[in-house]
Amino acid sequence: MGIDAPWQLAQLAVDTLSTTPGYLLCLVFVGLVSLGIFTLYIGLHVLAPKPREPFPSEKTYITTNPDGTTSAPRPLPCWYDRWRAEGQLRNQSYPTIPPGFPVPEFGAIEPAEVAISVVIPAYNEADRIAPALEDMVAYLDERFGRPAASSSSSSKLKPLAPPGGGASTPVSRPTTPHRIVFKNRAGENAGRPAPSGYEIIIINDDSKDRTVDVALDFSRKHGLHDILRVVTLEKNRGKGGGVTHGLRHVRGEYAIFADADGASRFSDLGKLIEGCEDVVDGSNRGVAIGSRAHLVGSEAVVKRSAIRNFLMRSFHFVLMILTPPATSRIRDTQCGFKLFSRAALPHIVPYMHAEGWIFDIEMLMLAESAPATPVLASDGSVIGTSYGIKVAEVPIAWHEVEGSKMNLVQDSVRMAVGLAVLRASWMMGVYRRRLT
Numbered sequence: 001m002g003i004d005a006p007w008q009l010a011q012l013a014v015d016t017l018s019t020t021p022g023y024l025l026c027l028v029f030v031g032l033v034s035l036g037i038f039t040l041y042i043g044l045h046v047l048a049p050k051p052r053e054p055f056p057s058e059k060t061y062i063t064t065n066p067d068g069t070t071s072a073p074r075p076l077p078c079w080y081d082r083w084r085a086e087g088q089l090r091n092q093s094y095p096t097i098p099p100g101f102p103v104p105e106f107g108a109i110e111p112a113e114v115a116i117s118v119v120i121p122a123y124n125e126a127d128r129i130a131p132a133l134e135d136m137v138a139y140l141d142e143r144f145g146r147p148a149a150s151s152s153s154s155s156k157l158k159p160l161a162p163p164g165g166g167a168s169t170p171v172s173r174p175t176t177p178h179r180i181v182f183k184n185r186a187g188e189n190a191g192r193p194a195p196s197g198y199e200i201i202i203i204n205d206d207s208k209d210r211t212v213d214v215a216l217d218f219s220r221k222h223g224l225h226d227i228l229r230v231v232t233l234e235k236n237r238g239k240g241g242g243v244t245h246g247l248r249h250v251r252g253e254y255a256i257f258a259d260a261d262g263a264s265r266f267s268d269l270g271k272l273i274e275g276c277e278d279v280v281d282g283s284n285r286g287v288a289i290g291s292r293a294h295l296v297g298s299e300a301v302v303k304r305s306a307i308r309n310f311l312m313r314s315f316h317f318v319l320m321i322l323t324p325p326a327t328s329r330i331r332d333t334q335c336g337f338k339l340f341s342r343a344a345l346p347h348i349v350p351y352m353h354a355e356g357w358i359f360d361i362e363m364l365m366l367a368e369s370a371p372a373t374p375v376l377a378s379d380g381s382v383i384g385t386s387y388g389i390k391v392a393e394v395p396i397a398w399h400e401v402e403g404s405k406m407n408l409v410q411d412s413v414r415m416a417v418g419l420a421v422l423r424a425s426w427m428m429g430v431y432r433r434r435l436t
Helices: 004-019 022-047 079-091 129-143 177-183 211-222 239-247 266-279 306-322 342-347 359-368 408-428
Strands: 114-122 198-204 228-232 252-258 287-291 337-341 373-376 382-386 391-395
Touching: 022 408, 114 129, 114 239, 129 198, 129 211, 129 266, 198 211, 198 239, 211 228, 239 252, 239 359, 252 266, 252 342, 266 287, 266 337, 266 391, 287 359, 306 408, 337 342, 342 359, 359 391, 359 408
Parallel strands: 114 198, 114 252, 198 228, 287 391
Antiparallel strands: 252 337, 287 337, 373 382
8 A cells, every 4th residue: 555655646646737727737837936936036145145344443454663563553445445435426316416526437446556465364374374475575575676665666567587486587578569558557547657566465364373473573574564464354254255355455556365375386476467467458457367277187186185186176067067158167266376457356356245265266257247348459449349357377386285274075065055056146136246
């Protein structure tokens, strides 16, 4: 009797369907699909990550003073706040604004004050951050100089050093027409000298160790007063939240985020800048990301465990299925060494939601979905339009560093689930992105 029950239920269902009018079946089907979509939409609103607003203290920074003391908290410059205020000014009608008042263009970003901004997300990195800072500062001092050393020569980038870092003849690249967009500074940037120097913004993600003390000691030792800035988050946000918070406050012509472990060779920054210039569009938008894809098959990857390599391949398969075309073709989305031109930031940073490991992919997807911009010929004339912000994938040197915060299995599953939630949130309109 128990064995026949399922077959009897199946037969009853078939008989019911065969005797039910077709229009009624269609109505039931449409109702079930609508209910499923509505349930998914509500579920995404509940499950999709929603980044919190920063606390007042998180919009300040500390640095070292020339006398060796630690500064009091200082206001942190924020292009994002101005960008958002100008967007509200443009999209709303205020009776107090006189006719003909020049409302700023939505999406514009205030001019750069330094050549390069480095954002370092740090959570309990007291043991690893000092060597990484050594490499960064040595390269940045040589290539960009410091903001205080303003001279006619300091406003120009120095030639790239050879990959080995030796004293041989610097690598030279011809000045080609595709870089003319960086030379023709339009709008409020017209007539301004090219910015020089650099800044380092360390986002202390509620660390429990001496990360802040180690960073400030390094600043005292190297005289990085008001160049190295430490921002402390009151509550841990994750790597993605820390990077997004830092990128909202950068002052550089270029902005790069780099991991605090120093796994990527920082002198490869020059390669990323060239890669960004190679793909930049008529609005000075461009992205360049460090890639370890060329290391597949090398000793650094072969020595990894079988489970690690399996999870890596599985994640890339999921990535290829769930991401739009340009992002799915990127071979290494997770390398913590990504560069953005300043003009690209308003199309990416304000629309970030992911604060965990999946945030890199959201950045790349937002770049791909950015609105169209003019394409310029070598003489500056407009010859067409280009959709999305182009991303250059640049091979860099990389090595494994002990002390990773990533749980291999758990975080791999979370990344796959997070990617599915992210993609569904875009499709269902739960997340807003810049399309016009």
